[in-house]
Amino acid sequence: MNDDLDPVIHVPARLRIMVTLATLPEGDHLSFPRLQQLLELTPGNLITHLRKLQDAGYVGSAKPGGQSALYLTHAGRAALDRYTGNLRRLLDQASPP
C-alpha cells in the first residue's frame, strides 16, 4: 500500500524536517540549532536524518558565517510535492466519498 510513498521521506523525523524546511521561501536557509529547536530532536538524531536527506539530494547545506544552515533543494521540493500528492491519493482511495 505504501509503495508510492518515497521511503526517504516516509519516516516521522525526516517528514518533519522536509515540511519544516519547505515553509521557508526559496533562497532562504535555516541554521542547524534553530532547526533542532523547532523539531525537538537531539543533535545526533537530526544529523543522522539530515545525512539521509542530503544523500538523496533533497536537502542542501550552506555555511554562512561558519554555522551550518540547511535548505530544501529543488529536487527536495519536488519530492515532497510528489509525496504529499501520493499521500492524498492513498487517503482518497482508503475513504471514498
Add this chain to the structure above:
Amino acid sequence: MPDDEALDPRTAAALIEQAQAHARDELAIKQPRLYAAWGAAWLVGLGAMWLSVRGQHPYRDPAGWSVAILAALIVAAIAITIITTSQATRGIGGASVRQGVMYGLAWPAGFAALFVIEGALSHAGANGKVMGVIGATGPLLVTGLIYVVAAAIWLDRTMSGFGIWLLAVAAAAAWAGPVGALAVGALAGGGGFLAVAAYLSRKPG
C-alpha cells in the same frame, strides 16, 4: 514520538499539518504585537501632546512632558519590534533576510530625512503652527509610504490598505491645524494601528 518508524498515511498527513503549522507559527513575525505596540505609542503619545496643546490660546508648543512620553513609547515600540522580529527570524538566512534589512533601513533613513527637513523649515522661519502641523503629520506620511511599498514586497493586503489609510489620515490631519492634527493622528493613526492588531489577531492563519 517514534521518529524512526514508518508511518501509516493518515498519521503522515496529520504530521505534515502539525509540522507545517508549528513551523509557520514559530517562524512568522507576530504582526499583531507590532501593530499593537506602535498603535499604543501613537495613540497615547500623540494623545498626550494633544492634551498639552488643546487649551493653548494662542497655540504655542506641545509641553516637554508630552514629547517625552511620545519619545519613551517610541523607544519601547522599537525595542518590541526588534525583539519580536529577531525571535521569529533567528537562524533564518538568505534572500528574505537581505530583503528585511533593506526594508528596515527605510525607517531610520525616512525619519532622519524628515527630522532634518523639519529643522530646515524651522530655520527658514516656519512658525510654531506650521511646525506643529508637520510634526504631527510627517511621521504618518513616512510610515504610510513605507507600509504601502513594503506591502508589495510581502504581498500583504492588510499592510497595503493600512498604508493608504495612514496617507489619507496624514493629509486630512494636516488640514486640521496643529492642535487638531495631533487628535486626528492619535485617534485615526494610533487607533488604526490598534484596529489592525485586533483584526490580525482574530484572523486565522
